[in-house]
Structures are given as C-alpha cells and as structure tokens.
Amino acid sequence: MEEHIACSSEFAGVNIISSWCFLIGLLVTLKHLISLSKWIFATFLRSQIDLIRTYGSWAMVTGATDGIGKAMAHRLAHRGLNIILVSRSSKRLQTVATELQAHHPHILVKAIQMDFSGDIAEGLRQIAAATRELDLGILINNVGITYPGAMFFDQVEEKVWRKILKVNVEGTTRVTRAVVAGMMERRRGAIVNIGSGASVVIPSHPLYSIYAASKAYVDQLSRSLHVEYKQYGIHVQCQVPLYVATKMVSKVACIEKDSFFIPTPEAYAKAAVRKIGHGPRCTPYWAHSIQWFFAGLAPDPLLDAWRFSIAMRRWKGIQ
C-alpha cells in the first residue's frame, strides 16, 4: 500500500514536470511565432512610408557613384525624390547624374565632388551652399572604405588606417552635423547611416579590425542620435548590410557575383529604401536577416574561430 502511494505521488510529480515543460515549450514556440510574423510583416507586407511627405523632397547620398550608394540614389529617385550625389570622382558623378536623369526625367539632380579622405571642410562648404534653400529630407551616409586585403592590426600602414577613420568616422560625423540643423528647423528628416554586419552581426572581424571598429562607431552614433533627435521629427537609423555584390566585396572577399545571401546592390537598395523610417537599426535585406538570426544562435567563440579561419586564408593568399 505504502509502495503504491509512493509510486503514484512520483507519477503525479512526473506529470506536473511534463505539464510545465509543455507549457514552457508552448510559450517559447508562441514567442518565436510572434517574432516570425512580425518579421514577415515588416519585411514583405508593411506599406511604405511616403518619403517626400514625411521627410522632404530632396535626398543626399554619399559615395553615390558605385555599389550600394548608386543603387540607393536610383531607388530614391524612383520614389520621386530629387537627388544630391556626393562622391570623389567628378567624371563618375557626371555619368551617374546623367543615368539618373535619363531614368527619372521628372526629378532634379545635383552633384557634389568631395573626397572624404581629403579636404572634408571644402566638401562641407559645397554641401552647405548646395542645400541652403532645399528641403533636404533624407541623408544616406553611405561612403565607406576598408582594407586593401586581410591584415593584422600591426601591419596596417598608418596612412591606410587614418584614411579609413577619416572617411568612415569623420566623414559620417561631419556630414551629419552639416545637415541636422536644417532638419531640426524643418522638424523633419531621416538620416540613414550605413553600418556593417562586421560590427553588429558577428562578435569580431579579425584582420579587418579597424574597419569593423569604425562601423561600431557608426552603429552607436546612430543609436544615440536616434534617441536625441526623435523629438525634432528626425529619424536616425543604422542600416546593417551583410555581403552585397559590390566592388568593395569583390576586393575584400573575392565575391564576384550575387547569390541567395549576396544580393545585387539594386536588390539591396530596394529593401533598404523600404526600411527608411522603421526602427533605429535594421538589416534591410531579408536573406541577411536569416543569417543574422542564425549567427545569434551560434556561440561567440565558434563565430570568432570561423571568421579567423576565413581571414587567415585571405591573409595567406596575399602574403
């Protein structure tokens, strides 16, 4: 009899534990289902913000003669915005301006020649002159450079790392400062800073450490400015691309064409423009979000070892 009572109370205990396990499992599944539905809605279904009405009729894109910047300029023009292109080569600027005008004859296009690794103050004077009377609604701080190849920190020449910091950190900061006062006066605007998965999605980016650190600056600057300037109707956002098939990626990672996880700049820009105004930080392209999700599940030491082995292969390739 006693044995029977002990057995049934043990059985009841097991039952309670399995009921709790079931309940916790159900709640966890429900949480993931809610997150998945939110992601599907935000990525594919949410209606687009009317960029002109919400922020203004002009958009300025830095690093606009190639890759992501050029594609963003085209996409914004497609949405009806007038475009200011900022980049270092006047010949390429002219080519992109002509292309934009040919594809979108109803918009206005201005071009500003500015070398972010050179005289930034002169470039800023030109930006101030060109934007004085304009309803500048959107700034895309896209310009960014990285190493010529995988390198240990102590191998990076001083002029190379100084240039990376000047373009990625100083350039982004100073162009933002140049436009934010006007946006505050108009009490509207969107500032999109292009960060990188190198500083957000993976825990380390060995052999590209100064580039990754410069992008961590962009990320944190954006998040803090998002909070500071919300009250003025200015939406600051850090967009975090993973690999996009551009010249930069072909140079750094030997990726020559697009694939499932590596969109063309045009496909990337289409997603990126849709995300303007939605949240302080995002990775706009849907397949990149999947990579980010799985990276989040992996332990940091594993990701560190994986990135280090890739970087070492590249480093050995150029020794």
Ligand SMILES: NC(=O)c1ccc[n+]([C@@H]2O[C@H](COP(=O)([O-])OP(=O)(O)OC[C@H]3O[C@@H](n4cnc5c(N)ncnc54)[C@H](OP(=O)(O)O)[C@@H]3O)[C@@H](O)[C@H]2O)c1
């Ligand atoms: N592609 C990716 O997979 C990836 C991933 C994460 C983050 N990102 C970030 O996305 C942004 C764009 O990258 P991307 O791959 O599109 O690069 P990209 O193809 O190399 O294009 C860079 C653009 O910036 C311009 N530029 C370069 N140096 C400049 C300088 N000193 N002054 C003025 N303009 C300059 C280039 O002009 P020229 O035509 O004169 O060279 C070009 O228009 C960067 O901030 C990058 O860090 C890219």
